[in-house]
Amino acid sequence: MQRVEDQIKRLIEECDYDEVTRLFATLKGGKRLRAKLILKIAPKHKDAPLLAAIVELIHAASLLHDDVIDDAMTRRGEASVNATDGSKTAVMLGDILYSKAFTELVSFDKEVAQTIASSVTALSKGEMMDVQMAEYFNADEQRYLDMLYLKTATLIEAAAKASAFLAGKNTQKHALYGRNLGLSFQIIDDILDITADEATLGKPAMNDYVEGKCTLPYIYLYQELDDTDRTRLLALHGKKPTNEDLLWMRKKMKEHKTVEKSFILAQELSNEAKNALQEDEDLVDILNTMIKRSY
């Protein structure tokens, strides 16, 4: 991973703008999931660290714009650029990182460059969909999964596919792996918003629903409730709930096992990914660790 960090550092320095260097240093790198995946899939390819650095810059840019969109004041437990330097700076820093990533992408094979570049269109579409879907209660499971795929899974899918291409491995199987890893990762994240406590999350529990995000456990709940309870659930959408409301939602979710149902879907997606690449122990391990987060 040091080679990836070195490449990231070089790309930021090449932007040749003190303000960019200063601001980028304030961003927390996160788990570097996408970079690790690329190095695991194409460990011996000389350009894998550069591809990993490019994908991490794209991911960082998308988070910067995501925080502007969501008016998020924190990111990974720290104040967001949005909060410290304003949304204007966050938009521009994102644009600089995106375009620097695209410039470097040009040196790769067209197949690789096109795969990564088009995933950015997909993730931006997903962001736009996410904003629009937060304005009403979306009870359509497929519509939610389509948005999740675009917003969270496409870049991971592209990273897996592009690195498989570099390594001469099966691109289709790796794309499926990346897609399902991304989807089940996000479903687990949505579950944790409900099941984990405030201290673990670094934000109030069940905050997604306050922000208008109808994740799977809420969609499944809506499907199960009678008319009276549905009305109550809908009335809480996008609002700060009282303690009583919170307890009521948790009770109903327990009653109808909607968290379990969401978890089962995450598991199915993860199993499908495992089956596609069962010979690759490292990749299977990533899935196992990810699924275990929910306990």
Next chain:
Amino acid sequence: MQRVEDQIKRLIEECDYDEVTRLFATLKGGKRLRAKLILKIAPKHKDAPLLAAIVELIHAASLLHDDVIDDAMTRRGEASVNATDGSKTAVMLGDILYSKAFTELVSFDKEVAQTIASSVTALSKGEMMDVQMAEYFNADEQRYLDMLYLKTATLIEAAAKASAFLAGKNTQKHALYGRNLGLSFQIIDDILDITADEATLGKPAMNDYVEGKCTLPYIYLYQELDDTDRTRLLALHGKKPTNEDLLWMRKKMKEHKTVEKSFILAQELSNEAKNALQEDEDLVDILNTMIKRSY
């Protein structure tokens, strides 16, 4: 130009998202200066219309983000996306257009793709610089011109250079032409903000200074004023001036010929561009028309 519009239409349709098609249709295309330049430089190259469409998408994306940054409520006389659909949608639509443009760029020669992609990093840096420079009175001419180059001239420079590459023409001379065209175009624009009336501009005259933008006529004015007048000028920076203040600024600019001095610089830059490509009548005509806008 119809071939360019057809390509733009195709690229937008390929984004495959109704909301993008709807929003893009509300954007006014503008003068398509960059597209026309590309077609003039590489009229016979089969991919020139696609390159022109890509550059226009990038330009549209940069304007969308620019309007978010500037809190602009109008663009080309119409309500901005920012105003009608919110800044979040404007950020995401910009990201979609940028990434779609980059995806298509991959099919070009690396020289072309890298030239265009790196100019987007430059223009985003220019935007960021512009935001920061609006927070204080910048009296440094070179610093202002550096920002102008990044923000306005780099994409035109890249368009001219990339199309010269396609046409097998001298890339260095065409790059110089594009850079100077962009710089002098913007200087004339800055002059018009002072000399044109509200009806022509579609916004109050001398609005740049209200927004904190210290354009050349203000920088030159600052350099000429005595301490008392400097203090008055600085006090007006970023504020809505009274009629009396406006008249005072105009009188002082007239006295010290700061608009004329700015115009002379625009002319010098334009002449340098003409000298580089004097054999190309069409390109010389573009410069002549542009310079004449100021009368």
